[in-house]
Amino acid sequence: MKVLIVYKSKTNFTKSYAEIIAGAAGAALMDAKDVTVERMSEYQIVVFGGGLYAGMINGLKQAKEMFEASEAKELVVFATGGTPNEAETVIEEMWKTNLSEEELSNVAHYYMQSGICYEKMKLPEKLLMKMMAAVMDKKKEKDELENGFAQAIKNSYDISSEVYAEPLIQYLKNRMEQKCEESI
Numbered sequence: 001m002k003v004l005i006v007y008k009s010k011t012n013f014t015k016s017y018a019e020i021i022a023g024a025a026g027a028a029l030m031d032a033k034d035v036t037v038e039r040m041s042e043y044q045i046v047v048f049g050g051g052l053y054a055g056m057i058n059g060l061k062q063a064k065e066m067f068e069a070s071e072a073k074e075l076v077v078f079a080t081g082g083t084p085n086e087a088e089t090v091i092e093e094m095w096k097t098n099l100s101e102e103e104l105s106n107v108a109h110y111y112m113q114s115g116i117c118y119e120k121m122k123l124p125e126k127l128l129m130k131m132m133a134a135v136m137d138k139k140k141e142k143d144e145l146e147n148g149f150a151q152a153i154k155n156s157y158d159i160s161s162e163v164y165a166e167p168l169i170q171y172l173k174n175r176m177e178q179k180c181e182e183s184i
């Protein structure tokens with residue numbers, strides 16, 4: 001029973017979570033840019049993680065295509081973002097945008113709050129963030145969460161914690177146990 005954690009990360013938030021998950025679950029770890037269909041096929045479970053950029057999970061489309069072409073049996077997805085975990089409705093909507101109705105029920109998916117790192121951003125992302133901040137600033141009737149987000153995205157912040165990786169780690173440990181029992 002082999003598990004591969006694949007990550008796509010621009011400012012290292014997703015990479016850090018991927019390293020924690022791989023270490024705790026005893027899984028292999030690979031940067032998305034090094035993954036091929038052949039390499040993916042050596043594993044039964046593939047976990048893909050990417051950061052949220054304007055609501056979309058970075059690299060998910062390519063990861064799904066590669067998974068479909070591979071012999072791996074199960075895809076699990078995790079996303080990291082500046083949105084706090086408590087913003088459940090926002091996170092639910094994000095999943096509906098990124099996964100089809102069928103995937104929502106068949107693909108285990110996990111969200112982990114991370115933060116924003118201006119220092120590690122390249123120019124296009126910096127500009128996009130500035131635009132997002134300006135749009136949020138102009139929005140008239142902001143609820144408490146949106147107000148907090150509008151303030152937060154003006155500067156770097158880090159609300160990540162290995163605690164938020166725990167549900168996915170637990171899921172993987174359970175899946176590995178199931179497979180062992182099945183093969184006895």
Ligand SMILES: Cc1cc2nc3c(=O)[nH]c(=O)nc-3n(C[C@H](O)[C@H](O)[C@H](O)COP(=O)(O)O)c2cc1C
Nearest residue numbers: 009010011012013014051052054055081082083114
């Ligand atoms: C241009 C840009 C757009 C972003 N859009 C979102 C977003 O829509 N929702 C969110 O929760 N976080 C958003 N973020 C925060 C990132 O999702 C967060 O920093 C993520 O953990 C980055 O992952 P990475 O460093 O592994 O690429 C955005 C960050 C940038 C730079």
